[in-house]
Amino acid sequence: MSVEPEVLARARSRVLGTPSIPASEPVPAGLTAATEVDGSRVWLLPSWPDGATPALLEEYQTAPMPLDRPGQARRVLAAALRCCWSRLDDAPWPGERAPLAAVLEVYVGMSRGDSELARRWATGELRRLADTGWLLLDHDTGTVRPGPRVAMWPEESLSSLRDLLRRLPQPPEAPGE
Template identity: 75%
Template sequence: MTVDPHVLARARARVLGGPSVPASDPVPPGTVAAADGARVWVLPVWPDGATPALLEEYDTAPMPLDRAGQARRVLAAALRCCWTRLDDAPWPGSPSTVADVLEVYAGMTRGDTDLARRWATGELRRLSETGWLLLDEASGAVRPGPRVALWPEGSLASLRDLLRRLPEPPARPGAGEGPGE
């Protein structure tokens, strides 16, 4: 029996997530590489036109999350902090502090900001587990994950517009250009 390499790659991604391999390793069929220096994340190629609803129908949702709306807002806050040059591609992005992301997220929400930050911290972890963000809790840093590298250029215009409307990250002493500059 022969298994389509694209189907096999998607099944591996469901089980393993987006594994990181050395850049010198070959990229298996049915996958695409999101390169970042000496590492490469191996991600499945989803069929053209595969909407989140269609993928969920086949139990292959690319971003399985309990609170998808909140996760999208946390991802947007992280992108606002890490995608500092909106005219460039979002991948690989720039590292930002988790504190800055939580500050932007708190500026997007109403109500108890401490509670919002606690919820957002959990969402940062889930987004990291699913490859949307790279989170280093020990250093308190976050940046876009390898899945962001798969966004087609044509889909980025509306995302750029959205990010420009979000609260600005806090200014840090010695920081270079700000988001969107």
């Protein structure tokens, strides 16, 4: 039985997540590369066939962002982008590092109810977003930045996202600013 390389690459990315490889290695067929900030590594993302809408991918159970609570995840992603994408006229990738605490505060500012509960929920969603390549978490430094999936957003889709982010609460100022 022979499997097309593109199909195999998409299946691997669903199982393994969003791997990164040295920039010197070739990008396998069926994947698209998002270059790391310093150019030393590339993140491998599945290339979906032209015309593959989110609804079509869902129908074939290959949704590119499998999340338990997609509404919650979108709000946490928006809070992270609000903190990491400070120059909205630029592209969101690679973005800037932001303290996890700042992202959680922006999220709490968007929420109603118990702020400690909101922080716990958001922390779980941050992990899931990192697992699916939407964010990059650095637990050692307590920071987050946009993940490689953000690099794949087409420029024409960013204007409404920019408008949304401008309406979100401001991130708290870092000490010393």
